[in-house]
Amino acid sequence: MNLTVTDVRLTPILVADPPLLNTQGVHQPYTPRLIVEVVTADGITGVGETYGDTKYLELARPIAARLPGRPVSDLNGLFTVADEVAVDASRVSGRVDVGGLRGVQTADKLRLSVVSGFEVACLDALGQSLGLPVHALLGGKVRDTVEYSAYLFYKWARHPEGVPGEPDDWGAALDPAGVVEQARRFTERYGFTSYKLKGGVFPPQEEIAAVRALAEAFPGRPLRLDPNGAWSVETSLKVAAELGDVLEYLEDPALGTPAMAEVAARTGVPLATNMCVTTFAEIEEAFTRGAVQVVLSDHHYWGGLRNTQHLAAVCRTFGVGVSMHSNTHLGISLAAMTHVASTVPGLHHACDSHYPWQSEDVLTERIAFHGGKVAVSDAPGLGVRLDSDRLAALHRRWLEDDGTYRDRDDTAAMRAADPAWTAPAVPRW
Numbered sequence: 001m002n003l004t005v006t007d008v009r010l011t012p013i014l015v016a017d018p019p020l021l022n023t024q025g026v027h028q029p030y031t032p033r034l035i036v037e038v039v040t041a042d043g044i045t046g047v048g049e050t051y052g053d054t055k056y057l058e059l060a061r062p063i064a065a066r067l068p069g070r071p072v073s074d075l076n077g078l079f080t081v082a083d084e085v086a087v088d089a090s091r092v093s094g095r096v097d098v099g100g101l102r103g104v105q106t107a108d109k110l111r112l113s114v115v116s117g118f119e120v121a122c123l124d125a126l127g128q129s130l131g132l133p134v135h136a137l138l139g140g141k142v143r144d145t146v147e148y149s150a151y152l153f154y155k156w157a158r159h160p161e162g163v164p165g166e167p168d169d170w171g172a173a174l175d176p177a178g179v180v181e182q183a184r185r186f187t188e189r190y191g192f193t194s195y196k197l198k199g200g201v202f203p204p205q206e207e208i209a210a211v212r213a214l215a216e217a218f219p220g221r222p223l224r225l226d227p228n229g230a231w232s233v234e235t236s237l238k239v240a241a242e243l244g245d246v247l248e249y250l251e252d253p254a255l256g257t258p259a260m261a262e263v264a265a266r267t268g269v270p271l272a273t274n275m276c277v278t279t280f281a282e283i284e285e286a287f288t289r290g291a292v293q294v295v296l297s298d299h300h301y302w303g304g305l306r307n308t309q310h311l312a313a314v315c316r317t318f319g320v321g322v323s324m325h326s327n328t329h330l331g332i333s334l335a336a337m338t339h340v341a342s343t344v345p346g347l348h349h350a351c352d353s354h355y356p357w358q359s360e361d362v363l364t365e366r367i368a369f370h371g372g373k374v375a376v377s378d379a380p381g382l383g384v385r386l387d388s389d390r391l392a393a394l395h396r397r398w399l400e401d402d403g404t405y406r407d408r409d410d411t412a413a414m415r416a417a418d419p420a421w422t423a424p425a426v427p428r429w
């Protein structure tokens with residue numbers, strides 16, 4: 001067996017995305033992703049997926065160029081390689097990163113996000129070479145299925161007038177009845193039994209009403225509300241008081257560890273985050289201040305599947321829960337999330353996934369949810385197969401784009417409907 005990397009292919013693509021609303025604006029009709037293929041001397045190809053915006057591509061290319069000649073098993077070496085590549089300072093804005101709403105963008109976070117795509121591809125190739133599933137390379141699964149939650153969004157029926165995009169059959173959801181209808185469809189189509197509503201879009205009273213309507217429609221089911229830090233501490237506390245009896249947790253009600261710590265100190269409702277604990281350096285302050293009770297990991301920005309396991313171990317040590325955050329992603333990432341989630345003991349909350357919103361994929365077969373769960377594959381590697389025609393078609397869309405969609409910008413997308421729109425100041429309410 002020869003595990004030496006002989007070739008690395010990077011394919012940026014644009015995938016259709018419905019008009020999902022968040023506090024920054026609305027999703028663009030197409031969103032960039034990067035598909036990574038790592039080929040070994042034996043002709044085995046491993047696949048990975050990560051963010052595809054220009055700043056990630058700029059880093060991925062020099063890292064890819066350094067991989068031929070190295071063994072796919074050298075996962076630790078990926079971090080060393082990434083550290084050798086300089087990050088263009090102009091790419092690190094010091095502002096909240098809109099492609100994931102995950103706190104302030106730093107050079108390290110950029111590097112880790114790129115490494116994650118290579119790490120998953122290397123694990124896939126290694127697993128295929130050894131005849132072992134990725135979960136076995138991570139120490140073995142402790143469950144056979146991984147539960148996901150329905151990720152509900154306020155949503156327009158279609159993208160704004162004059163903006164080309166792919167139609168979807170979800171319809172609009174702009175009030176409590178629309179949100180409940182969307183949740184029903186999620187349940188019918190995928191069997192989800194827990195629900196997360198992306199908030200920070202409408203004044204809190206309207207979002208409280210939507211969560212109340214969900215609680216009435218789905219009594220006893222776990223519910224979450226995530227305004228991505230759009231509320232003040234006082235507003236967060238008011239929402240917590242009004243919804244405390246039905247919420248599994250409140251996700252990033254206020255922005256940043258100090259504000260989250262203040263909210264946490266004054267409510268019994270657990271707080272979750274994918275914004276104030278987004279990298280190892282942010283753990284100490286947040287945990288010692290009791291700012292969060294659940295960390296939503298995202299293997300893309302934590303630097304891969306093994307770093308996700310490390311994060312889970314730290315959370316366990318501090319008695320903090322762990323689950324998973326999601327951004328627009330395709331089946332490769334869902335497979336990767338499922339493998340790592342299957343290895344994490346004490347995963348007590350259903351993971352987030354945008355996958356049901358993605359009508360397009362690069363796999364020969366879509367990954368299925370049954371009863372809100374994805375079965376953990378025992379096939380070698382990730383257990384997925386790339387559809388090269390689909391990949392080529394989505395890459396062609398990227399090549400033909402004039403640059404409008406190569407970098408995710410929800411605020412710019414909102415301006416197509418409201419020319420005066422700017423990213424709202426925080427706290428918004």
Ligand SMILES: O=C([O-])C(=O)C[C@H](O)[C@@H](O)C(=O)[O-]
Pocket residue numbers: 020021022098099100101198226228274325326327328
């Ligand atoms: O849980 C979260 O904060 C997210 O999923 C962030 C995402 O960017 C989501 O808000 C989105 O895609 O609009």
Ligand SMILES: [Mg+2]
Pocket residue numbers: 226228251252273274275325
């Ligand atoms: Mg969140």
